[in-house]
Amino acid sequence: MAGRLIDGIWTREGDILASEDGHYRRQETDFRNWISIDPGAKFAPEVGRYHLYVCYACPWAHRTLIMRNLKGLEDAISVSPVAPIVNQDGWEFTDADSGFPDHLFGKRYLHEIYTLADPTYTGRVSVPVLWDKKLNTIVSNESAEIARMLNSAFVGVAGNDTDFAPEALLAEIDEVNDLVYSKINNGVYRCGFAGTQTAYEEAVTDLFSALDTVEARLQGSGYLVGGQLTEADWRLFTTLIRFDQVYVALFKCNIRRIADYPNLSALRQKLYEHGDVADTVKFDQIKTHYWASLRGVNPSGIVPAGPELVL
Ligand SMILES: N[C@@H](CCC(=O)N[C@@H](CS)C(=O)NCC(=O)O)C(=O)O
Numbered sequence: 001m002a003g004r005l006i007d008g009i010w011t012r013e014g015d016i017l018a019s020e021d022g023h024y025r026r027q028e029t030d031f032r033n034w035i036s037i038d039p040g041a042k043f044a045p046e047v048g049r050y051h052l053y054v055c056y057a058c059p060w061a062h063r064t065l066i067m068r069n070l071k072g073l074e075d076a077i078s079v080s081p082v083a084p085i086v087n088q089d090g091w092e093f094t095d096a097d098s099g100f101p102d103h104l105f106g107k108r109y110l111h112e113i114y115t116l117a118d119p120t121y122t123g124r125v126s127v128p129v130l131w132d133k134k135l136n137t138i139v140s141n142e143s144a145e146i147a148r149m150l151n152s153a154f155v156g157v158a159g160n161d162t163d164f165a166p167e168a169l170l171a172e173i174d175e176v177n178d179l180v181y182s183k184i185n186n187g188v189y190r191c192g193f194a195g196t197q198t199a200y201e202e203a204v205t206d207l208f209s210a211l212d213t214v215e216a217r218l219q220g221s222g223y224l225v226g227g228q229l230t231e232a233d234w235r236l237f238t239t240l241i242r243f244d245q246v247y248v249a250l251f252k253c254n255i256r257r258i259a260d261y262p263n264l265s266a267l268r269q270k271l272y273e274h275g276d277v278a279d280t281v282k283f284d285q286i287k288t289h290y291w292a293s294l295r296g297v298n299p300s301g302i303v304p305a306g307p308e309l310v311l
Pocket of ligand 1: 124125
């Protein structure tokens with residue numbers, strides 16, 4: 001999207017699409033610290049210390065919003081969502097009246113938050129970002145790791161101590177997460193941002209064969225791992241909820257819809273209705289973000305009226 005920071009200076013670029021060989025590759029993230037209960041840890045789990053910068057449209061940021069919600073961490077960890085449309089200057093805040101202010105610093109762009117943490121930062125400016133108000137720096141901008149920390153590091157601090165990544169199931173959760181990440185969560189982007197017919201066909205075949213695999217895996221208990229609700233289900237959910245509304249048409253993920261898979265539809269419905277999770281799903285922002293921002297795949301920026309939302 002838009003651009004990136006080079007030695008702390010925002011540099012405009014075109015849309016992120018495929019590499020020269022036609023395949024889309026997601027870049028590794030840079031801030032990889034962990035909040036930990038270990039005595040003497042640099043980042044300790046304290047109420048009111050951390051802040052999440054997110055975009056409601058983003059499936060990666062969505063994981064962290066869901067975990068914050070599931071664990072009852074709303075009062076412990078504050079949030080500033082960026083506006084859903086990305087322009088040439090990257091993710092942007094608005095004034096309070098327009099609904100997307102930076103509650104901590106009143107900045108205009110997310111890249112200014114990255115340079116507060118590291119004035120010479122080089123790299124992509126992505127959401128989510130977990131910010132430490134005490135040390136004034138970024139703890140992490142890797143959603144998988146932020147979600148794990150929110151699940152595991154706030155025991156006794158969180159309003160709800162349900163463990164979505166229990167030790168006994170961890171190996172299997174990680175194994176399912178790997179498949180879901182590479183073929184489904186990131187798989188839809190590999191379809192949408194493919195630059196050649198071959199790269200697209202490879203991605204779309206991988207995507208639908210992985211959807212078939214998880215559909216079969218859900219048969220019986222309705223959950224992916226251990227017959228119980230785990231992080232693996234939540235990580236699949238953020239793609240499922242966007243799929244029929246966006247990915248089918250915009251990213252050409254159109255062999256089948258999630259509505260055509262009974263077990264995946266049931267999981268999508270069940271998780272959407274779980275607790276207050278529906279509050280983290282903002283369909284208007286999801287549609288606006290994808291259709292109006294990703295001009296490389298939708299040059300007009302027109303947001304389609306459909307499909308009808310059946311949930
Ligand atoms: N590895 C990151 C990826 C996050 C990511 O790609 N977020 C997108 C929004 S959906 C973003 O901010 N992209 C901006 C960019 O890469 O320039 C994570 O999972 O946290």
